[in-house]
Amino acid sequence: MRTAYTADQIRGAEHALMARLPEGALMQRAAAGLAAVCADLLGRVYGRRVVLLVGSGDNGGDALYAGERLARRGARVEAVLAGSKTHEAGLRALLDAGGRVADGHVVEAADLIIDGLVGIGASGALREPYARLAQEANAARGTVVAVDVPSGVDASSGRVEGAAVRAGVTVTMGAYKTGLLVDPGAAVAGRVELCDIGLGPYLPDPDVAALTGRDVDGLLPRPGGESDKYRRGVLGVAAGSDLFTGAAVLAVGGALRGGAGMVRYAGREAPVAQVRAQWPEAVVTLLDEPSIEHVGRVQAWVLGPGLGTDAWAHELAARVLATDVPVLVDADGLTLVSRDPGLLRRAAPVLITPHAGELSRLIGADRAAIEAARLEHARRAAAELGVTVLLKGSTTVVAEEGRPARVNVTGTPWLATGGTGDVLSGLAGALLAQGLSCYDAASCAAFLHGVAGGLAADGAPLAAADVATAIPAAMRTVAEAAR
Ligand SMILES: NC(=O)C1=CN([C@@H]2O[C@H](COP(=O)(O)OP(=O)(O)OC[C@H]3O[C@@H](n4cnc5c(N)ncnc54)[C@H](OP(=O)(O)O)[C@@H]3O)[C@@H](O)[C@H]2O)[C@@H](O)CC1
Numbered sequence: 302m303r304t305a306y307t308a309d310q311i312r313g314a315e316h317a318l319m320a321r322l323p324e325g326a327l328m329q330r331a332a333a334g335l336a337a338v339c340a341d342l343l344g345r346v347y348g349r350r351v352v353l354l355v356g357s358g359d360n361g362g363d364a365l366y367a368g369e370r371l372a373r374r375g376a377r378v379e380a381v382l383a384g385s386k387t388h389e390a391g392l393r394a395l396l397d398a399g400g401r402v403a404d405g406h407v408v409e410a411a412d413l414i415i416d417g418l419v420g421i422g423a424s425g426a427l428r429e430p431y432a433r434l435a436q437e438a439n440a441a442r443g444t445v446v447a448v449d450v451p452s453g454v455d456a457s458s459g460r461v462e463g464a465a466v467r468a469g470v471t472v473t474m475g476a477y478k479t480g481l482l483v484d485p486g487a488a489v490a491g492r493v494e495l496c497d498i499g500l501g502p503y504l505p506d507p508d509v510a511a512l513t514g515r516d517v518d519g520l521l522p523r524p525g526g527e528s529d530k531y532r533r534g535v536l537g538v539a540a541g542s543d544l545f546t547g548a549a550v551l552a553v554g555g556a557l558r559g560g561a562g563m564v565r566y567a568g569r570e571a572p573v574a575q576v577r578a579q580w581p582e583a584v585v586t587l588l589d590e591p592s593i594e595h596v597g598r599v600q601a602w603v604l605g606p607g608l609g610t611d612a613w614a615h616e617l618a619a620r621v622l623a624t625d626v627p628v629l630v631d632a633d634g635l636t637l638v639s640r641d642p643g644l645l646r647r648a649a650p651v652l653i654t655p656h657a658g659e660l661s662r663l664i665g666a667d668r669a670a671i672e673a674a675r676l677e678h679a680r681r682a683a684a685e686l687g688v689t690v691l692l693k694g695s696t697t698v699v700a701e702e703g704r705p706a707r708v709n710v711t712g713t714p715w716l717a718t719g720g721t722g723d724v725l726s727g728l729a730g731a732l733l734a735q736g737l738s739c740y741d742a743a744s745c746a747a748f749l750h751g752v753a754g755g756l757a758a759d760g761a762p763l764a765a766a767d768v769a770t771a772i773p774a775a776m777r778t779v780a781e782a783a784r
Pocket residue numbers: 315316319327328331356357358359360361363384385418419420421422423424425426427428429431448449450474498
């Protein structure tokens with residue numbers, strides 16, 4: 302499990318650790334780790350041009366001391382002092398080692414740029430001249446190494462207001478910051494290298510966690526000698542309509558690859574015909590009326606992809622939500638519950654899987670605001686609605702009250718294509734049917750869906766059905782990672 306922390310949590314741990322160490326020791330550890338990563342990136346240090354972007358705080362201090370170390374190994378180190386003040390001891394150390402102070406024009410020609418403008422002490426959008434320097438670094442040809450977090454990214458949330466440094470590598474001190482795992486921050490952090498400064502024993506419970514392949518492998522249910530198709534878990538899928546038949550086909554496809562013992566599909570005439578034609582494995586019930594009475598017993602339901610939002614769909618949704626098994630609500634199901642929130646009042650667990658637009662209707666928040674602060678809104682929805690939330694998008698977030706939010710680190714922008722969400726619903730539903738909690742089913746499904754997307758795309762466009770097909774390969778990949 303990868304864990305990450307807010308700026309306040311990091312500060313608390315740093316204070317506790319600092320109290321036991323001589324002054325400045327922590328910054329020396331940070332600078333040593335930073336300089337080592339930079340030296341690796343440069344290959345040969347001697348004679349290379351390194352530019353330090355130095356802000357007024359300790360983030361600038363880290364950069365200056367790392368610059369000192371690189372200068373002692375023969376690099377030509379120049380510091381651009383951006384703040385109203387500068388870490389004095391750090392600057393002296395750099396100058397003593399042969400580094401010098403320069404203006405912003407040196408950025409363009411640097412082999413390596415160290416972004417020490419701001420770290421966890423930043424507040425709000427980057428001010429000038431920081432914002433201009435961030436843009437110059439982004440336009441330069443040299444590798445950009447961010448200290449702790451890329452400047453312009455809010456360390457606690459991943460929010461970016463205005464300009465931000467786009468790093469090739471971020472060297473983060475002591476522990477991951479939440480903003481490095483959540484877009485838009487994660488998207489500009491590049492490769493994140495954790496520099497151990499001894500903070501571990503002082504860290505509180507994490508703000509967020511990210512599953513690794515090993516974690517997912519450990520959570521996935523596997524059939525044993527005693528298993529039969531009923532004991533493995535049966536999933537019901539209530540999806541599709543005469544207008545949207547594909548969503549039903551894709552959700553059932555995701556479910557069949559997700560390891561349920563059986564998938565029961567229930568729907569109207571047109572999607573029933575399509576599901577029958579595509580998936581002989583599914584047990585299909587044609588619904589003459591919106592009732593699930595004749596569908597047979599299931600351990601979980603997926604409700605909503607392509608279901609429509611008419612009175613018939615509403616009635617079917619009410620029947621599914623009146624059962625006592627976990628229900629995953631997606632797509633049109635979310636529109637139905639946003640119109641009739643009473644539907645969500647039930648004793649058994651609910652997992653909702655909205656994208657930002659669907660969540661905006663559910664909690665009355667602006668879509669752009671949700672995309673800018675994904676974690677905050679997913680948590681708010683979980684608390685207000687009393688459900689588990691899987692918020693889809695460039696970073697998928699899973700939130701449930703009383704547990705650390707989980708952020709998903711797999712996936713590819715190629716997944717941004719119609720129908721992949723339906724596959725995700727089927728997959729997560731299959732995991733629910735096999736007995737995983739909403740929290741684990743959602744986070745494992747997001748992880749596997751992202752890996753499957755990467756395998757299916759392999760650098761080129763994918764169709765949603767390819768993602769379903771790649772789910773078993775994704776499971777094998779996590780099993781290999783665990784070995
Ligand atoms: N503590 C430790 O033990 C260790 C800490 N370490 C390192 O220290 C970093 C934290 O250092 P920090 O607390 O000095 O804050 P930091 O991020 O450098 O910036 C603060 C200054 O920036 C300014 N500023 C703020 N917002 C701004 C904006 N939008 N636009 C422009 N300027 C803005 C503001 O100054 P102002 O100009 O307003 O006076 C503020 O005072 C941490 O990320 C890690 O790298 C490591 O060495 C390990 C040990």
